[in-house]
Amino acid sequence: DAEITQSPxxxxxxxxxxxxxxxxxxxxxxxxxWYRQDLGHGLxxxxxxYGVQDTNKGEVSDGYSVSRSNTEDLPLTLESAASxxxxxxxxxxxxxxxxxxxxxxxxxxxxx
Amino acid sequence: xxxxxxxEKLLSVFKGAPVELKCNYSYSGSPxxxxxxxxxxxxxxxxxxxxxxxxxxxxxxxxxxxxxSFHLKKPFAQEEDSAMYYCALSVLTGFQKLVFGxxxxxxxxx
Numbered sequence: 001d002a003e004i005t006q007s008p009x010x011x012x013x014x015x016x017x018x019x020x021x022x023x024x025x026x027x028x029x030x031x032x033x034w035y036r037q038d039l040g041h042g043l044x045x046x047x048x049x050y051g052v053q054d055t056n057k058g059e060v061s062d063g064y065s066v067s068r069s070n071t072e073d074l075p076l077t078l079e080s081a082a083s084x085x086x087x088x089x090x091x092x093x094x095x096x097x098x099x100x101x102x103x104x105x106x107x108x109x110x111x112x
Numbered sequence: 113x114x115x116x117x118x119x120e121k122l123l124s125v126f127k128g129a130p131v132e133l134k135c136n137y138s139y140s141g142s143p144x145x146x147x148x149x150x151x152x153x154x155x156x157x158x159x160x161x162x163x164x165x166x167x168x169x170x171x172x173x174x175x176x177x178x179x180x181s182f183h184l185k186k187p188f189a190q191e192e193d194s195a196m197y198y199c200a201l202s203v204l205t206g207f208q209k210l211v212f213g214x215x216x217x218x219x220x221x222x
Contacts, residue, residue, distance in 0.1 A: 033209070040121075040214060041214060042118075042198060042212045043198065045210075045211070050208075090155070090156065092156075092210075094208070096208055100158050101210065103155045103157070104155060
């Protein structure tokens, strides 16, 4: 069965370190998204991609970057982790054109 | 700018009571609205979308363009409905990009 998976599920890192969160989907979807989930803020879009080599900034993109070298993967990198980036991160994918979006299980990141 | 507002952070009801989770939006174009649900320790999943006009798990939602609302309703709440509910707006056709509200936690007590 097709799926979307995130790794790791939990991560603790130190302030200033670079961290990469993985997202892998086997739906063959063109569209992939990264959100962060925070109490009182809901889900906020960080970055998104509509296809290979395409990346776009969302509403809270500062301090984050993504790259899309193939259809299946959209890794999210925190260049220099800050305590404000402690959050739960969700990856999602969709085929576009009215098809359903699917979410990963989430990654809980703690920056100490 | 697109915006989704869910005014209630927590909605607590008893089993069998009616439920209405409020959602209002602002968007200058023609909106597509969705409800997503997140059960404890699970991933977000689509509950329903306004285009399909269907009832899922007893929930319905009607898009009211005049009031810019997309409230989620269920006539008789069940304990298994306890979850986090997010209203979302698509700013392009289909699921191209979703803007979420802050979410409402529904707690159904026996």
